[in-house]
Amino acid sequence: MSTNFWQLLGIEKTTDTTVIRQAYRVKLPLYHPETDPDGFKALREAYESAMNYAKSPEIAVDEMTENSVQAAPQLTEEQIKANEICEAYQALLTDPMRCYNIDEWQKFIGSFYDYPMAVIDSVKWRLLELSYETTNISESCVKILADNLRWRQQLMTQFTDEYEIYDNYLNHIDRGDLFDYTCLPTTNKTLQNATIDYIYNAKWLFWERRAENVYAFLAQDTVIYLPDDKKFMLEFAHWHSTASLKNQSILDYALKCIAEGDEDEDIIIEWKYIAAIQYTLLEDKQNALQAWLELYYSGHYQQKAESWIAGWCTYFEKNYFPLLVMALNNSYCVATDKTENYLHTIPQITATTTARLAALENIDEYPKEIVDFVNWALNISWSYKQVLSILLLDDGNNRLYRLYRHAIMLRHGNEVLLQEILDDHSDDPFEQFILQHLQRQARQHLAWLAELSPVQEFKAWLFDNNENAQLPPQFDPEENGKLVLYARLWLDRFRDIPDIAKLHLYQSLSYANMEMFDWITFLKFNDYYQLPKSPDPSVIANNKEAYWQWYRCYLLVIAITCKPVETAKFLRQENNTFIIDENNPFKPLIEIFKHGNWQNDTELYNLINNDSGLINSVLNNYPNSIEWFIDAPHLIDFDDIAQKMEYTWAQKLANKNPIYLMLLYIIVLNKPEQKNKLDTMLQDITGDNKELIEIAKDLQDSWIIPSSNSQKKYNYIKQIDKIIMLAERLSNYYGICDNDELEMLDKFKNNSDNDLVLRLCAALLIAKHRENRQILESQPLPKNKWWQFWRWKGRTNIKGFIIQLCCSFIVLGLMTVFNNNFELNSPTFSMICYSIAVTNMVFALKRRFNDIDKGEPIIGFVAEILASIFFFAPFWVSGVKYTNRFGPPVEETTKEKEK
Numbered sequence: 001m002s003t004n005f006w007q008l009l010g011i012e013k014t015t016d017t018t019v020i021r022q023a024y025r026v027k028l029p030l031y032h033p034e035t036d037p038d039g040f041k042a043l044r045e046a047y048e049s050a051m052n053y054a055k056s057p058e059i060a061v062d063e064m065t066e067n068s069v070q071a072a073p074q075l076t077e078e079q080i081k082a083n084e085i086c087e088a089y090q091a092l093l094t095d096p097m098r099c100y101n102i103d104e105w106q107k108f109i110g111s112f113y114d115y116p117m118a119v120i121d122s123v124k125w126r127l128l129e130l131s132y133e134t135t136n137i138s139e140s141c142v143k144i145l146a147d148n149l150r151w152r153q154q155l156m157t158q159f160t161d162e163y164e165i166y167d168n169y170l171n172h173i174d175r176g177d178l179f180d181y182t183c184l185p186t187t188n189k190t191l192q193n194a195t196i197d198y199i200y201n202a203k204w205l206f207w208e209r210r211a212e213n214v215y216a217f218l219a220q221d222t223v224i225y226l227p228d229d230k231k232f233m234l235e236f237a238h239w240h241s242t243a244s245l246k247n248q249s250i251l252d253y254a255l256k257c258i259a260e261g262d263e264d265e266d267i268i269i270e271w272k273y274i275a276a277i278q279y280t281l282l283e284d285k286q287n288a289l290q291a292w293l294e295l296y297y298s299g300h301y302q303q304k305a306e307s308w309i310a311g312w313c314t315y316f317e318k319n320y321f322p323l324l325v326m327a328l329n330n331s332y333c334v335a336t337d338k339t340e341n342y343l344h345t346i347p348q349i350t351a352t353t354t355a356r357l358a359a360l361e362n363i364d365e366y367p368k369e370i371v372d373f374v375n376w377a378l379n380i381s382w383s384y385k386q387v388l389s390i391l392l393l394d395d396g397n398n399r400l401y402r403l404y405r406h407a408i409m410l411r412h413g414n415e416v417l418l419q420e421i422l423d424d425h426s427d428d429p430f431e432q433f434i435l436q437h438l439q440r441q442a443r444q445h446l447a448w449l450a451e452l453s454p455v456q457e458f459k460a461w462l463f464d465n466n467e468n469a470q471l472p473p474q475f476d477p478e479e480n481g482k483l484v485l486y487a488r489l490w491l492d493r494f495r496d497i498p499d500i501a502k503l504h505l506y507q508s509l510s511y512a513n514m515e516m517f518d519w520i521t522f523l524k525f526n527d528y529y530q531l532p533k534s535p536d537p538s539v540i541a542n543n544k545e546a547y548w549q550w551y552r553c554y555l556l557v558i559a560i561t562c563k564p565v566e567t568a569k570f571l572r573q574e575n576n577t578f579i580i581d582e583n584n585p586f587k588p589l590i591e592i593f594k595h596g597n598w599q600n601d602t603e604l605y606n607l608i609n610n611d612s613g614l615i616n617s618v619l620n621n622y623p624n625s626i627e628w629f630i631d632a633p634h635l636i637d638f639d640d641i642a643q644k645m646e647y648t649w650a651q652k653l654a655n656k657n658p659i660y661l662m663l664l665y666i667i668v669l670n671k672p673e674q675k676n677k678l679d680t681m682l683q684d685i686t687g688d689n690k691e692l693i694e695i696a697k698d699l700q701d702s703w704i705i706p707s708s709n710s711q712k713k714y715n716y717i718k719q720i721d722k723i724i725m726l727a728e729r730l731s732n733y734y735g736i737c738d739n740d741e742l743e744m745l746d747k748f749k750n751n752s753d754n755d756l757v758l759r760l761c762a763a764l765l766i767a768k769h770r771e772n773r774q775i776l777e778s779q780p781l782p783k784n785k786w787w788q789f790w791r792w793k794g795r796t797n798i799k800g801f802i803i804q805l806c807c808s809f810i811v812l813g814l815m816t817v818f819n820n821n822f823e824l825n826s827p828t829f830s831m832i833c834y835s836i837a838v839t840n841m842v843f844a845l846k847r848r849f850n851d852i853d854k855g856e857p858i859i860g861f862v863a864e865i866l867a868s869i870f871f872f873a874p875f876w877v878s879g880v881k882y883t884n885r886f887g888p889p890v891e892e893t894t895k896e897k898e899k
Contacts, residue, residue, distance in 0.1 A: 004046075005045070005046035005047075005049045005050055006046075006050065008027075008042065008043060008046040009023040009024065009027060009043075009046050009047065009050060010023055010026070010027060011023045013053075014054070015053070015054040015057055016054070017051060017054050020047065020050045020051060020054060024043070024047045025133060026090060026094075027043055028040075028043065028130075028133075029083075029086035029087075029089070029090055029126055029129075029130045030083050030086055030087065031043045078116075078118060078119055078122060081115050081116075081119045082119055082122050082123040082126070085111075085112075085115065085119070085120075085123045085127070086123060086126055086127070086130065088108060088111065089108065089127055089130060090130070092104060092105070092108050093130075093134050093137065094189065095189075096185075096186050096187060096188060096189040096192055097186040097187075099137075099138065099141075099189070099192075100138045100141065100181035100182050100184060100192075101182060102140070102141060102144070102182075105138075105141040105144055105145065106144070108145075109144065109145060109148050112148075120149075124149040124151070125158055127145065127149065128146075128149075128151050128166065131145070131169075132165075132166065132169050135193070135197075136192065136193045136196040136197065138177055138181045139172065139173040139174075139175065139176055139177050140173075140176045140177045140181075142173045143173045143174065143176070146170060146173060151166075151170060152170055155167060155170070178196075178199055178200065178203065178232065179199065179227050179229040179231070179232030180227060180229040180232070181196075181227075183227030183228050183229050184196075184225060184227055185225055191223075191224075191225055192225075194222075194223070194224055195224040195225050195226075195227070198222060198224045199224075199232075199236070201217065202214070202217060202218060202236075202239055203235075203239075205217050206239045206242065211242050211243050211244070212243075214239060214242060214243040214245075215243035215244065215245050218239065218240060218243055218245050219243075219245060226249070230257060230263070230267075233250075233253055233257075234267070234270055234271065234274070236250070237250045237253070237254060237271075237274040237278075238274070240278075241273075241274060241277040241278075244281060245281070246278060246281035246282045247278065247281075248278075248282065250274065250278055251274075251275060251278035251279065251282065254271045254272075254274045254275040254278065255275060257271045258271050258272060258275065269295070269298065269300045269301070272291065272294065272295055272298075273295060273300075273301050273304070275291055276288060276291035276292050276294075276295055276305075276308065277308065279291050280292075280308060280311065280312055283315075285312075285316050288312055289309070289312055289316075289429060289430055290429065292305050292308050292309045292312065293305075293309070293429055293430075293433055296309070296433075306328060309324070309433070310324060310325070310328075310356075313430075317430065318365075318366070319366065319367065319370060319400060320400065320403075320430070320434070321360075322357060322360065322366070322370055322373055322374050322377070323373075323400075323403055323404055323407055323434060324434055325353055325356045325357055326353065326357075326377060326407045326410075327407065327434045327435075327437035327438050327441075328353070328437055329347075329349055329350055329352075329353040329437075329441065330350065331347035331348045331349070331350055331441075331444070333345055333346065333347050333444050333447070333448070335447075336447070336448060336451040336452055336453070337451075342452055342453075342454055342486060343485070345447075345448045345451075345452060346445075346448050346452075346489065347410075347441055347444045347445065349377065353377075354377075354378065357374055357377055357378055358378060360374060368389065369387075369389040369390035369393060370390065370404075372386050372387055372389055372390060373387055373390055373404060373407075373408070376408075382411055382492070384408075384411075384412045384492070384494075384515075384516055385558070385562060385563070387408050388555055388558065388559045388563065388567075389559075389566065389570065390404050390405070390408070391405055391408060391552065391555050392552065392555060392556060392559060392567075392570060392574075392576070393574065394548075394552070395552075395576055395577040396545045396548070396549075396577070397577075399426065399428070399431055402424075403431060403434055403435065403438070405548075406420075406421045406424065406435070406438045406442075407438060409421065409442075410438065410441050410442060410445055411492065411493075412492055412493055412494065412516065413445075413493060414493045414494065414495040415446065415449060415450075415495075416495070416540075416547055417547070417548070417551065418442045418445055418446050418449075419442075419446070420544075420547070420548070421435075421438055421439055421442040422439050422442055422443065422446075423544075424439075449490070449493075452486065454474075454483045454486035454487070455486055455489075455490050457472065457474075457475075457483070458472075458475055458483070458486065458487045458490055459490070461475070461504065462497070462501045462504055462505070463497075463498070463500070463501055464500070464504070465500055467500065467503060469504060470508075471504070471508035471509070475487040476508075477509070477510075477513050488513070488515060491513075491514060491515035491516060491517055492515045492516055493516065494516035494517065494520075494551070494554065495534075496531075496533060496534035497517070499524075502517070502520070502521050502524060502525075505517055505521050506521050506525050519557070519558050519561055519562070520554070520557075522617070523557075523561075523614070523617070526613055526617075527613075528585070528612070528613050528614040528617060529557065529585050529586070529614055531554055531557070532550070532553075532581075534547065534550050534551075535547055535550055549577075549579065552578070553578060553579070553580075556578055556586075557586060560586060560589065560590070560593075560618060561617060561618050561621065562621050563621070564618050564619070564621060564622050565601050565604070565622065565623065567593065568592075568593035568604055571590060571593045571594050572593060572594055578590075585612075585614050586614075589608065589615065589618065592604070592607050592608060601623070601624075602648055605619075605622060605625055605648075605652065606651045606652055608622075610627065610752070610756055612752070613752045613753075616752035624644065624648065626649060626652065626756060626760050627756075629641065629760065629763060630749050630750075630759050630760055630762075630763040631750075633749075633763045633764070633766040633767045633770070634767070634770065636763065636764060636767035638668055638764075638767075641668055641764070642668050642669060642674075642677075645664070645665070645668065646681075653757065656755075656756070656757050657714055657715055657755065657757065658685050658686065658689075658692055658714060659692075659695060659706060659710070659714045659716060659720075660720070660755060660757040660758050660761070661685050661757060662682055662685055662686075662692075662695065662696050662699055663699060663720070663723070663724065663727065663757075663758075663761055664757050664760060664761050664764075665678060665681045665682060665685070666678065666682075666699055666700055666727070667727050667761055667764050667765065667768070668764065669681065670700075670731055678700070682696045682700065691710060691713075695710055699724070703724055703725075703727065703728035703731075705720075705721055705724055717755070717758070719748060719754075719758070720758065722741075722744065723745075723748075723758065723761055723762060723765065726741060726745070726765050727761070727765060730765055730768040730769060730772060732772075733772050733775050733776075734772065734776060734856075734884065734885030735772055736769050736772050736773050736776070736853070736880075736884060737765070737769045738853075738880055742766065742769065745762045745763075745765055745766050746762075746766065748762045749762035749763045749766070773883070776883045776884060776885060777883050781883065781886075781887035781888065782794075782887055783887065783888060783891060784796065784886070784887050784888065784889065784890045784891070785800075785890065785891065786799060786800025786803065786890050787800065787803075789804050789807065789840060789843060789844070789847075790843065791843075791847065792843060792846055792847075793850070793886055793887075794847050794850065794886060794887065795847055795850045795851040795879065795884075795886045795887060795889065795890060796844070796847040796848055796850075796851055796890055797851060797879055797889070797890045798848075798874075798878075798879075800847070800890060801844050801845075801847070801848040801851075801874055804840060804841075804843070804844035804847070805840075805841060805844050807840055808836075808837040808838070808840045808841045808844070809837070811833050811836050811837045811840070812833060812834075812837050814833070815829070815830060815833035815834075845874060848874040848879075849874070850884075850886040851879030851880070851886070851889070851890070852877050852878070852879050852880060853879075853880050853884045853885075853886075856885070
């Protein structure tokens with residue numbers, strides 16, 4: 001096989017196609033198709049033969065003989081000189097020491113003076129093509145050559161089809177080099193090419209692809225030489241920052257540039273930004289925070305600094321993050337004298353803050369009290385009861401809880417507590433950053449509290465010394481007053497107010513509208529508890545925590561009252577510093593919470609003795625307690641109550657009045673399917689006591705009231721007779737109570753001085769009444785008309801009753817007329833008339849007593865007639881205004897309704 005084509009390419013025999021292509025590109029400028037078409041043809045054939053050999057070296061046949069690869073024809077002098085220039089240019093491009101040196105390019109351009117202009121004109125376009133084909137060429141150097149050879153000016157005349165390609169190339173070199181190529185090492189061309197390729201690829205990914213692609217590329221292990229070009233290194237550092245890729249070398253370079261300080265201030269800020277990012281990515285906690293805070297306070301990159309500080313917080317101080325979000329809340333407020341819309345003067349939670357809080361990931365990983373804080377901030381009602389736990393934790397020894405307290409006090413704090421935010425300071429830079437933002441918001445809140453006119457008007461009424469001062473209608477929630485919101489916002493900030501102000505609240509507002517004053521007002525006016533006076537300014541001056549401790553003790557009262565179980569667990573677990581006076585009514589209960597022998601809610605409940613209105617009000621909020629059901633009869637489920645009586649309340653009910661207990665069990669279990677269970681329960685109560693056994697039998701069978709002897713023996717009270725009577729009536733599905741009876745039951749159950757078992761009985765009867773009423777109203781009972789005289793099971797009002805009676809008198813009158821005028825003295829006729837009249841009167845009475853729910857049973861109906869007719873009860877007693885077993889009330893006509 002002839003090897004002449006290998007000699008022409010200038011390489012040894014090889015199957016490496018990359019080497020063959022590189023050799024071809026090196027030789028190509030020497031054989032231009034216009035100046036040396038035969039040489040170009042021979043070079044092309046040699047290239048194709050070499051590529052064929054590389055693909056199949058074993059079977060390739062050298063079709064190109066020594067004669068076929070003809071020697072290049074004799075060149076002209078002009079062609080030789082042109083080839084010399086191309087060879088010199090190729091040597092410049094491949095020499096690592098000269099290829100990026102501008103002086104070497106100037107020398108090469110200066111060599112053009114050694115050649116005739118005709119030679120330069122013939123070779124200039126070969127140099128353009130060679131430049132275009134060469135990778136990793138210096139655009140800045142090529143631009144000097146392009147300006148000297150005037151490629152741009154003559155491009156249109158030289159190229160037609162390829163004009164756009166070369167025009168784009170000239171535009172490209174006009175932009176200059178990506179960095180200073182002279183910073184590259186001059187010893188290795190391969191290293192130079194690898195560095196340039198790497199940087200160009202990274203730049204393309206940065207502008208054309210996502211950050212994830214940039215990260216994947218930059219994170220690869222590779223060997224390159226980073227040039228000491230500050231402008232490029234800043235851009236290179238930004239690529240890493242965008243990809244969130246840590247790099248110690250970039251941090252070191254940034255710190256060096258910052259320390260030198262020989263660049264513009266804006267560039268130094270850029271390097272500080274890069275350093276802050278790299279500190280963060282490298283998990284250098286303190287330096288990262290310091291760098292971001294310095295940037296933030298400098299006024300540069302504030303939004304990005306906020307974002308990175310938030311990221312730093314989630315990584316290093318996760319429990320501070322919801323607090324930081326609230327601190328960064330930035331609500332613009334208009335001055336109170338600059339707008340007629342008062343709401344614009346009050347800082348609001350912005351949509352950004354809400355979105356950040358709502359987007360918290362893994363919220364359940366935070367402590368419960370911080371979760372409560374987040375839920376409080378996201379809840380439009382902003383109830384202070386949601387954040388009681390975190391406020392109680394702030395005993396003055398924990399900076400985290402203190403800052404959370406400040407954040408909550410922006411909403412619930414009075415002027416004193418807002419001022420405490422302004423006076424606070426922290427030596428920790430991160431906490432001080434949060435504190436400064438909380439102070440900014442505290443100043444906003446103090447401004448509207450002191451200057452907003454609706455607030456001043458509301459305070460003027462509240463502190464009016466006139467006990468009968470009427471609530472202005474604009475602040476009345478019942479009247480949908482236009483300024484109710486501003487009164488609520490003020491009332492949502494608890495403070496020590498005089499008794500006259502509490503009286504105004506008590507007389508004018510429902511507890512639900514008193515906000516943070518609801519419990520203190522309820523406890524005071526029921527004589528359950530009086531909050532101690534707030535500390536004097538002189539005391540506060542000597543003890544900065546005095547006011548907060550007073551405020552915190554009030555919160556403890558609220559927590560005990562509305563969340564007794566949670567508060568008990570808190571007081572038992574936390575090493576708190578509550579100062580409770582020995583005479584404080586809550587002191588015994590707190591001692592049970594902290595030191596009682598209990599392990600669960602039931603055991604704790606059994607330790608608490610309901611012996612006062614204060615304890616009763618606490619137990620009303622104790623879940624699943626007897627008092628809790630007494631306070632909310634609408635939540636009563638009789639099956640659930642039976643279970644609780646047997647297990648949860650067994651210890652609480654032990655040793656109670658046996659008659660009351662028997663009545664309680666009969667009310668709950670008086671059903672055919674529960675007869676055996678009821679018998680067992682009653683037997684446990686009575687034991688072998690014959691007297692109690694007899695009472696239980698009478699109550700169970702006939703609802704008979706115990707004898708007077710038993711009443712005296714078992715502390716029997718007067719109201720139980722009424723309760724037994726109502727229990728008997730309500731034991732039937734059609735039995736319901738009238739309004740007076742319901743009012744009596746409600747008052748009885750709410751009076752904490754009454755026996756707890758009887759109070760529960762009263763609550764159960766109210767629940768039974770509601771259940772029976774729903775059953776009656778759900779049945780397809782026919783409507784009642786006053787003229788339906790024949791309906792024995794119907795109802796009639798007083799008007800219908802009188803008309804029906806008149807019909808009986810008309811029948812008797814007609815009988816008399818017929819007997820006198822027509823001489824019809826027939827006994828049969830008279831008997832028929834009397835029968836019709838009497839029957840009609842009986843039906844009238846029955847319908848009337850049905851209307852007042854006294855029509856059943858028949859024996860009772862007859863007794864009612866005998867007892868009531870004497871007092872003319874059917875003529876003046878109003879019927880029940882709701883559906884009973886005889887159907888709904890008689891429908892009124894339109895005219896009657898209008899009257």
